[in-house]
Structure formats: C-alpha cells, structure tokens
Amino acid sequence: MMFRILAQVTMVAHFLFLVFLVIGGFLAWRWPRVWFAHLAVACWGIVIIAFPLACPLTYLENYFRDRAGQAGLDEGGFIDEYITGVVYPGDQVVTVRWIVVAVIAISWAGVLWRLLRRRRRAGEHDTDGGDDNR
Incomplete structure (x- = not known):
C-alpha cells in the first residue's frame, strides 16, 4: 500500500x-x-x-509502481501516459510544445519588463535632485 501511495505522490509531483x-x-x-x-x-x-x-520522476514512479505490483508507465513516460490524448490530442504534441515555448517566452518578457521598470524607478529616485532634508 505504501508504494502505491508513493507512486501517486510522485505522479502529482511530476504534474x-x-x-x-x-x-x-x-x-x-x-x-x-x-x-x-x-x-x-x-x-x-x-x-x-x-x-x-x-526523467528521474518517471523512473521513480515506475520503481514505486513495480514495488506495488502495478504496471509501469509506457515507454513515452509521464506525458504520454497522463497528458497526451487527455489534455490535448495526441497528434498535436509539436503544436503544444511550441505553445509552451511561447507562454514561457511571454512570461520571461514580463519578468524582464518588470525588472527594467523597477530599475528605472529606482534610478529616478536616486537622481531626483531634491533636498532630502526638507
């Protein structure tokens, strides 16, 4: 029973x-x-x-499943077992990968934008030219 639970915990961690x-x-x-x-x-x-x-998490899940007497994941691993064909159609793997790349790129552009904005604001406060002892 413990190995079955550990396999499930590993699956959730992978997700x-x-x-x-x-x-x-x-x-x-x-x-x-x-x-x-x-x-x-x-x-x-x-x-x-x-x-x-x-993936080490796939290996770990397969290890726990084996110890629990269950079948391991397919050769494709976690994504092929739980995601492809469930979350998106199996013939759209490449499209989904590119969408993930685009989402990551957008999020990183936002991180960069926020960092530059924060630095610009900090620079404005440093060079305000005013007397801080007013």
Missing part, C-alpha cells in the same frame, strides 16, 4: 513540475527569485525533449 514549467515565469513576476528555478526547469524541459533521456 506540478509540468505546471511550474508552464506558469513559473508568471510566478516570477511576483517573486523574482523564482525565475532561477524556472530557468532550471525550462532547461531540463529542453534537454528532455532534445535528447532521449528518461
């Missing part, structure tokens, strides 16, 4: 990881330090698509 991949840049609008974690997640996403690597 949350993918959610963070998509929306993490927008979270960085509010919490700028989140951007560094989002950069790492986005880089991992690129690596996992570009190279035939197995």
Whole structure:
C-alpha cells in the first residue's frame, strides 16, 4: 500500500513540475527569485525533449509502481501516459510544445519588463535632485 501511495505522490509531483514549467515565469513576476528555478526547469524541459533521456520522476514512479505490483508507465513516460490524448490530442504534441515555448517566452518578457521598470524607478529616485532634508 505504501508504494502505491508513493507512486501517486510522485505522479502529482511530476504534474506540478509540468505546471511550474508552464506558469513559473508568471510566478516570477511576483517573486523574482523564482525565475532561477524556472530557468532550471525550462532547461531540463529542453534537454528532455532534445535528447532521449528518461526523467528521474518517471523512473521513480515506475520503481514505486513495480514495488506495488502495478504496471509501469509506457515507454513515452509521464506525458504520454497522463497528458497526451487527455489534455490535448495526441497528434498535436509539436503544436503544444511550441505553445509552451511561447507562454514561457511571454512570461520571461514580463519578468524582464518588470525588472527594467523597477530599475528605472529606482534610478529616478536616486537622481531626483531634491533636498532630502526638507
């Protein structure tokens, strides 16, 4: 029973990881330090698509499923098992990947815009030329 629960927890963690991949840049609008974690997640996403690597979370879920006496995930891993064909049609994988890239790019552009705006405001306060002892 414990391994079955651990497999489910791993599945939820994997799903949350993918959610963070998509929306993490927008979270960085509010919490700028989140951007560094989002950069790492986005880089991992690129690596996992570009190279035939197995995701450690997929490996972990398969390990727990095996110990619980359940079948492991398909060869395609988490996304092929739970997302493709459920969240979007199976023949739209490439389109969905490009949409995710666009969403990330938009969120990062927003992070950059907010950073530049914040720096501009800080510069205006530093060079206001007024006497602070009024």
